[in-house]
Amino acid sequence: EVQSLESGGGLVQPGGSLRFSCATSGFTFSSYGMSWVRQAPGKGLEWVSSISAGGDHIYYADSVKGRLTISRDNSKNTLYLQMNSLRAEDTAVYYCARIRYVGRWYWDYWVQGTLVTVSS
Amino acid sequence: EIVLTQSPGTLSLSPGERATLSCRASQSVSSSFLAWYQQKPGQAPRLLMYGASSRATGIPDRFSGSGSGTDFTLTISRLESEDFAVYYCQRYGDSFPTFGQGTKVEIK
Numbered sequence: 001e002v003q004s005l006e007s008g009g010g011l012v013q014p015g016g017s018l019r020f021s022c023a024t025s026g027f028t029f030s031s032y033g034m035s036w037v038r039q040a041p042g043k044g045l046e047w048v049s050s051i052s053a054g055g056d057h058i059y060y061a062d063s064v065k066g067r068l069t070i071s072r073d074n075s076k077n078t079l080y081l082q083m084n085s086l087r088a089e090d091t092a093v094y095y096c097a098r099i100r101y102v103g104r105w106y107w108d109y110w111v112q113g114t115l116v117t118v119s120s
Numbered sequence: 121e122i123v124l125t126q127s128p129g130t131l132s133l134s135p136g137e138r139a140t141l142s143c144r145a146s147q148s149v150s151s152s153f154l155a156w157y158q159q160k161p162g163q164a165p166r167l168l169m170y171g172a173s174s175r176a177t178g179i180p181d182r183f184s185g186s187g188s189g190t191d192f193t194l195t196i197s198r199l200e201s202e203d204f205a206v207y208y209c210q211r212y213g214d215s216f217p218t219f220g221q222g223t224k225v226e227i228k
Contacts, residue, residue, distance in 0.1 A: 035217070037165075045157075045165065045208055047217045059215050095164050104171040105212035106155035110164035 009094065009114030016086050016118070022079040022096035022111055030054070030074035033099035035107060036081050038092035046092075049081070050099065064090075086118045122147045124209055126220035132228040139196040141223045143209030148189045153212040156185055156194045159222075160205045168207070169194065199225070 008020025022034075036048040049070040050059045058070055069082040079096050093113035100108045123146040133139055143154070151172035157165040167176040169185035172192055182197040196203055204227050209220040 044222045045159075045210075045219045047219070050215075050217075061216070097165075100170070104152045104155075104174075105217070106167060106170040106210070107157075107165075108167050108170075108176065110166065112164050 007114065009116050011117045011119065012086055013120050014087060014118055017082070017084045018086065018116060019080060019082045020094065020114055020116075021081075024077045024079070024098075024111075027098070027109075029072075029077035033057075033101060034072060034079045035097045035099055036068075036070060036079075036094055037097055037107070037110075038090075038094045039113070040089070040092045043092075048094070051079070083116070086116075088118050090116060091118045092116060122149060122211065122213060122218065124211060124218060124220035126207075126209055126223045128223060129221075130224045130226060132226050133199055134228045135199050135201055137199050139194075139199055139203070139225055141194040141196075141207055141209075141225070143187075143192040143194070143220050145190045145192075145211065149211045149213060151188050151192070154187070154192055155210045155212075157208045157210060158203075158205050159208065165208065196225075201227075 012018045033052045035050040038046050038048050048061055051070045051072055055072050067085045071080045093115050095113040096111045097107035098109040100106055125144045127142045154172040156169040158168050159165040168179050173185045184195045186193050204225050206222045206224045208222045
């Protein structure tokens with residue numbers, strides 16, 4: 001059974017930093033690419049960043065490039081997101097999701113998200 | 121940049137009715153990289169369809185997907201109470217995934 005836990009969200013002031021994680025179990029974490037997807041309050045879904053299974057390919061949305069850093073520790077089956085220079089518009093629920101890419105590309109497993117609120 | 125536009129924004133229907141949701145791309149996209157997700161309030165999204173027409177594990181057969189090129193459709197043949205939710209289409213291309221803005225299916 002796939003299980004995951006996100007941790008590290010919360011309230012942070014504009015310009016501040018936050019790091020949160022998505023710990024997984026029940027599947028071979030090191031075999032899957034992973035993504036962060038966010039959702040601002042009352043809004044739709046927005047892809048933030050993706051990382052390949054081995055961590056050697058990383059992609060960011062233009063809206064977060066240079067401020068957010070995705071990483072992973074395959075020995076701990078954990079995905080991370082380091083967020084710097086936070087802005088009010090970064091306020092959102094952040095979901096981690098598992099990528100399936102075998103001829104087709106989609107997210108097949110999503111973890112219940114963590115809320116990040118950027119406010120003074 | 122390819123933009124996905126979903127319509128209608130809101131669909132008001134009764135249980136048992138048929139729901140037809142549209143996802144239109146601004147340029148042709150590969151159906152292999154078109155997926156649909158369902159999201160209920162306070163929950164993470166759930167994969168419904170991938171490759172435009174393949175149902176994800178555990179998804180009932182009242183859900184179906186179709187389309188190619190620029191026009192894709194998610195159909196729910198007979199709405200059940202648990203189907204009232206927001207639905208998003210999503211495509212992947214050039215290493216960047218994008219979403220449509222969502223269609224809310226609400227109880228009439």
